[in-house]
Amino acid sequence: MKTIDYYYSTRSNFTYLGAARLNALANRFGHKIVHRPIILSVTMPAIGGQAFDARPTMLRNYAMNDALRWADYLGIPLQREPIHHDGPVELPSGIVIAAQRAKERGEEGNLDLLSLKVVEALWRDDRDIADEAVIFELCETTGFRDTRALIAEALSPAVQAELDRNCREAIMRGVIGAPTYFIDGENFYGQDRLEFVERALIRS
Template sequence: MKTIDYYYSTRSNFTYLGAARLNAMARAHGRRILHRPILLSVTMPAIGGMAFGERPVMLRNYSMRDALRCAAHLGVPLLREPVHHMGPVELPSGIVIAGQRAAARGDAGDVDDLSLRVLQALWRDDRDIADPSVVAELCRSAGFAGPDALIEEALSDAVQAELKRNCQEAIIRGVIGAPTYFVDDEPFYGQDRLDYLERALAAG
């Protein structure tokens, strides 16, 4: 099965805005999403950019205003300033990687749905996606049995090493922000480029 390589931060509002649509596109075109969570604090400085928290206040404010405009246009609920916006990334990123590994083993559960639920929990519901009890609930909702074991795997050295490899791979491939999608090695940066991505899927 052909794939879509999906580089993103589990704390990115723009990633959240495009996540449900990406899932629908992948299903419609028979593509498997390869989830590649990354840490923008690692990838952005390496390409000469800045992590969100280090950007000038005016730029951060504009970015949020633009996200709210996009949300209104798409009809996707988005909180302006969730209390839990900033926080640890090891568990929310690791749980997606662990979910993808579980799916590869043939275990029950939908990693595309899990990824979406993590993003919704933060940007729609303002839940703490670094809280194991919240993550366990999200795992169960996405069809994963034994969420405690999945959380343990998410925080394991092997999964956290994969998260680091994703960052290095993103830098090598020229990922300039989140979300970035690759279709047959062609990059598309930003949820506002999903129309172009869909045309690429239809052509391929």
């Protein structure tokens, strides 16, 4: 099966705005999404960029207003400043990696839906995605079993090492922000490039 390499931050509002549409495209074209969560505060400085919190206030405000415009255009609810916007990434990113590993072992659960639910929980519902109780619920509702063990795996050294490796690979592959999609090695940055992703999938 052909794949879509998907580099994203689980705390990115633009990732949230594109997540459901990416899932729909993968389903439509029969591609498997390879989830590669990254930490933007690690990847951005390494390529000469700035993490969101380090950007000038004017630029941060513009980016948020732009996200709200896109949300309105797409008909997707988006909170401007969720209380839980900032916070640890180890669990929300780790749970996606752990769930992907579980799927590779043949376990039940909808990985793509779980990834969507994590970003929805933050940007739609303003829930604390670093809270184990929240992640437990999201895993349960997306069909994963033995959820306690999955959460423990998410926080394990092996999974956190994979998160670090994703960051290094993102830097090497020229990922300039989140979300970024790779189709047949071609890089598409931003949820506003999903039409180009679709065109690439047609050719793929």
